[in-house]
Amino acid sequence: MTNDKGIFIKNIYYMLAYAFQVLRQKNYDNVAAEDFDNVQDLFAAILAKGVSQQIKQGLYREYITKNEDLSILRGKLGIYGTIKNQIQRKMLLSCEYDELSVNNIFNQILKTTITILIKDTGVKKLHKAELKKIVLFFNEVDEIGLSNIRWDSLIYQRNNQNYEMLINVCYFVLDGMIQTTNKGNYKMMSFSDEHIHRLYEKFVLEYFKQHHSYLSEARAAQVKWDLPSDTEESMIRFLPVMQTDIFLRYKEQILIIDTKYYGHTMQMQYDKATLHSGNMYQIFTYVKNQDVKNTGNVSGMLLYAKTEEAITPDCSFVMGGNKISVKTLDLNKEFKLIAAQLDKIVEEYFRKM
Template sequence: MIKDKSIFIKNIYYMLSYAFQILKQSNYEEVASEKFENAQDLFAAILSKGIAQQLKQGLYREYITKNETLSVMRGKLDMPETIRNRIQRKQKLACEFDELSENNLLNQILKTTIHYLLIDDGVDIERKVALKKLLVFFDGIEQMEPSEIPWSRIHYQRNSKNYELLINICYFVLDGMLQTTEKGEYKMVAVSDEHMSRLYEKFILEYYHQHHTYLTEVKAGQVKWDLVGDIAESMIRFLPIMQTDIMLRLKEKILIIDAKYYGQTLQKQFDKYTLHSGNVYQIFTYVKNQDKDNTGNVAGILLYAKTDEDITPDCMFNMGGNQIGAKTLDLNKDFSLIAAQLDKIAEDYFGKNI
């Protein structure tokens, strides 16, 4: 998909730095100045810095329920097991108690990710040395099978908030890059489009939030259906939720951006290349329902990440009084040019003298 991988990989770092502000802290400065040939090498660099920083503060601990046979009472008594001990003439008490432990899901994910980065050829030897030094501190922590990690169960508390970036990096590696071979082993591949799509959306949203502070509102908002007449709430729930990726507002003007990260931008039919019809219908629906008074003050853009296709969409149309179109963001360029493209999109719609 991308011709110059080294530049593209560096742009993943910039995108992550917008999605996770912690990357802009001083301990990640060395990562920002390096060049990377592979995504896994970038992720290894971020993890080695982030985990080292976390170790200075101490690994996250949480209460884990344990069952042990002890000489003295601790926690709650497990009566059935204690009776079995007495029958076997063991003068021990079966106890159930909670104990603060580092052997929890968050640290298990970190250890598992380190393991797979260490055996991958795409990680630089210096990065592997740094990760091996960190692995010593995970001696009492269990390693997991990547396919069995319950990602949906992960939640962060006040004392584990620093783990959010680290676990998201692990998610990119273990869920987005690691694939099972025919022999049942694992190998690292390119980051999946699904995972990059989510990062792409969040990056664009945060870019406008940080650099276009003149805007009245920057959010990923929902568009309400412009329904006529009294309709029961029980019926409305059958309509799909219209969730925008990025919604920019300046006073009465609104620009809805739908971020699209695909392997192919265009569809081909009868030797003719066109935008994906579903994408066009989607952005058109968002715009027309948002502009229920037909003011023309709402516009919509499909913002595609550039692929290696020769044709790249860059067009705007007046559809029923609203500006709707498609543009392409080239992630294979220097980041300053990417930023300029995003700035121009806002300036073209809201005005250059803002």
């Protein structure tokens, strides 16, 4: 099955598996072998397996500050609260203390997502039953309002690194929620362009890292502006950061790739289909500022995900001595064919000696 963006839902799983290596572990084998009619059913299956495994290892705990009136002192004494208790003739001390708790933001996100997926009509009964068993282990965890989640403030460390993939799946689910008009329940919208773009970018980079390890560099790197050495720092800070999606290097050759996922690959100008001008200017700027010595060893590529449009760009130009290409990756094929398309890109630009 495909989603409404023309992508095999199974390929969304494969992209997630490259973006998050934990999905390639054996306990996810059943998910990899299953067919899905809806992307929310895929996410439900992943969470059922992943959270179940996390429960076996123990839910993540964080210290949270609690304020309670107790008969004996625990932690710090709250003077004003204790005086108030004495006035009310309560023989209690106002205490403030820290306690390890499972009721933290990470588990709250998991519980909220699981609860919503249980109610989603696009999730199979089997996966709903699995999630209902899991949610019983979250009785000490509160649900959280979607507007209260600050995704960019979540920090992963050694004690909760296993949560990163799970929380990212939760993000895809919760960020794609709309409230229905009947009974105030939630359901999942289509996997949005923004979601696919983030996943698509990370997938392509991780694929190159894992399957072309001979590359001396495969990362998301920043390109510095080619400015005179005496340019004042106060002026440089006003320039935008040139952050590449993918920066590949083999010996003296460099390929900068900008991944793009749009509903429309081409733009229309005067009834004529053309490449997005902003994207072309961007990749050309990256290339020319990287190739400061004008060697021609730096190339650039716009890598679009194929849409339902009849025109799919596949062309190359030499601009100012550097090769600039526009390619299209078809995600609506068997994964081995997607892999072959990516391998061909590397083989074309980096021929190993």
